[in-house]
Amino acid sequence: MASTTFRVFRYQPDSGDLESYHQDFNLDHEEKTTVLDALLRIQNEQDGTLAVRYSCRSAICGSCACKVNGKTVLACMTQVEEAKAESGSSTLQVDPIGNFAPIKDLVVDMTPFWDKFKAVKPFLIPDGPAPDKERLVPKAAMEKVAKESACILCAACYSECNSLAADPEFVGPAAFAWGYRFAADERDSQRKNRAKLYSGQHGIWDCTRCMFCNERCPKGVDPRDAIEKLGAIAFQEKVTKDKGARHAKAFLISMRTGGKLNEQLVGGFTDPVGGAFNAPLALRMLQKGKLPASPLTHKVKNRDQVTKLIKNVKETI
Ligand code: SF4
Ligand code: SF4
Incomplete structure (x- = not known):
C-alpha cells in the first residue's frame, strides 16, 4: 500500500x-x-x-x-x-x-477546441462520383498518415501549446494534425485549398515550434511534425504569401547561399516594407553585429556540407 x-x-x-x-x-x-x-x-x-x-x-x-x-x-x-x-x-x-x-x-x-477541429474540415473531400464500393488506397499511402490517424482528441497538446497561450485564436496542434491527416490522404481533392485554409491568420506559421505538443501527446501523434509537413505541402502548392512562409523561405535561401543565417536577408525577405526599410531595426541589428558590411561576408567555409544536408532533408520529406 x-x-x-x-x-x-x-x-x-x-x-x-x-x-x-x-x-x-x-x-x-x-x-x-x-x-x-x-x-x-x-x-x-x-x-x-x-x-x-x-x-x-x-x-x-x-x-x-x-x-x-x-x-x-x-x-x-x-x-x-x-x-x-x-x-x-x-x-x-x-x-x-x-x-x-x-x-x-x-x-x-472544450467549445473552442471543437470549433477549431471542425474549421479544418476533418473529413475526406474526394473528387468525382462516388465509387460503387469503396476507394482503395495502397498500404504505403495510408502509412503516411498513420500517426495522425491515432489522435484521440484528448487536447493534451492544446493544453501545453505556447502559441495558444499567447494567441487564443491559434488553431492548435490537434486540429492541424487532423488537417494533415486529410491533406496528405491521396483520396482527398482539396490539398491546395487546405494549404490555403491552414496558412492564414492564426495558422500553421504561427506555431512557435516549442515541441511541447510532441512531448505530451499520449498517442505519439507528434502534432508539431504534422504542422511541419503542412508547411511542406504549402510550399509544394505554392501557398507562400503568409509572412511565416516567407520567413521559412528566407531561411532556406540564406542557408543555400551562405551556409548560415543571414538576418539581413531574412528580415528583408520576410517583411520587405517593415523589415528592409525599418531604420530603428537596422540600427539595432548594426549595434548587435547582425548587419555585416557586405553580404559576401555571410558565408561559411564548408558550404557544400550545408548544401548536402539541405538536399538530404528535402529527399527525406
Ligand atoms: S495530445 Fe495527441 S492524441 Fe491528444 S489531441 Fe493532441 S494530437 Fe491528439
Ligand atoms: S510546437 Fe507549435 S503547436 Fe506544438 S505546442 Fe508548441 S507552439 Fe503549439
Missing part, C-alpha cells in the same frame, strides 16, 4: 463561489493505482461534489486529460507512484488542462 496527498483544483461557480482554490485529499491506495482511479475514489469516498471528466479508463476516449504536477497527462494512463517518482514530490497537484476555461473543478469548456 502507498499513501498520497492529492492537491486538487476546485472551482464550483454553481455554488456561488467564483474563486478557485486547491483542496488536499489524503488517500491510501495500491502501488499501481492510476490518477483517475484515485480521483474517482476521492469522489466516491470523500467528496461527491468533485467534478471529473472520464469515460473509457483505457487511454482511448481522451476524456480524462488533466495536469499532474504541471504536466498534461491522461489520468487513466498515469500511475500515482510513477508520477510522484518523476516529479520527486510526495504530493500530486491535479489541475484542469491549460488553455481552457474551467467549468467546474477538473472539467473545462
Whole structure:
C-alpha cells in the first residue's frame, strides 16, 4: 500500500463561489493505482461534489486529460507512484488542462477546441462520383498518415501549446494534425485549398515550434511534425504569401547561399516594407553585429556540407 496527498483544483461557480482554490485529499491506495482511479475514489469516498471528466479508463476516449504536477497527462494512463517518482514530490497537484476555461473543478469548456477541429474540415473531400464500393488506397499511402490517424482528441497538446497561450485564436496542434491527416490522404481533392485554409491568420506559421505538443501527446501523434509537413505541402502548392512562409523561405535561401543565417536577408525577405526599410531595426541589428558590411561576408567555409544536408532533408520529406 502507498499513501498520497492529492492537491486538487476546485472551482464550483454553481455554488456561488467564483474563486478557485486547491483542496488536499489524503488517500491510501495500491502501488499501481492510476490518477483517475484515485480521483474517482476521492469522489466516491470523500467528496461527491468533485467534478471529473472520464469515460473509457483505457487511454482511448481522451476524456480524462488533466495536469499532474504541471504536466498534461491522461489520468487513466498515469500511475500515482510513477508520477510522484518523476516529479520527486510526495504530493500530486491535479489541475484542469491549460488553455481552457474551467467549468467546474477538473472539467473545462472544450467549445473552442471543437470549433477549431471542425474549421479544418476533418473529413475526406474526394473528387468525382462516388465509387460503387469503396476507394482503395495502397498500404504505403495510408502509412503516411498513420500517426495522425491515432489522435484521440484528448487536447493534451492544446493544453501545453505556447502559441495558444499567447494567441487564443491559434488553431492548435490537434486540429492541424487532423488537417494533415486529410491533406496528405491521396483520396482527398482539396490539398491546395487546405494549404490555403491552414496558412492564414492564426495558422500553421504561427506555431512557435516549442515541441511541447510532441512531448505530451499520449498517442505519439507528434502534432508539431504534422504542422511541419503542412508547411511542406504549402510550399509544394505554392501557398507562400503568409509572412511565416516567407520567413521559412528566407531561411532556406540564406542557408543555400551562405551556409548560415543571414538576418539581413531574412528580415528583408520576410517583411520587405517593415523589415528592409525599418531604420530603428537596422540600427539595432548594426549595434548587435547582425548587419555585416557586405553580404559576401555571410558565408561559411564548408558550404557544400550545408548544401548536402539541405538536399538530404528535402529527399527525406
Ligand atoms: S494530437 Fe495527441 S495530445 Fe493532441 S489531441 Fe491528439 S492524441 Fe491528444
Ligand atoms: S510546437 Fe507549435 S503547436 Fe506544438 S505546442 Fe508548441 S507552439 Fe503549439
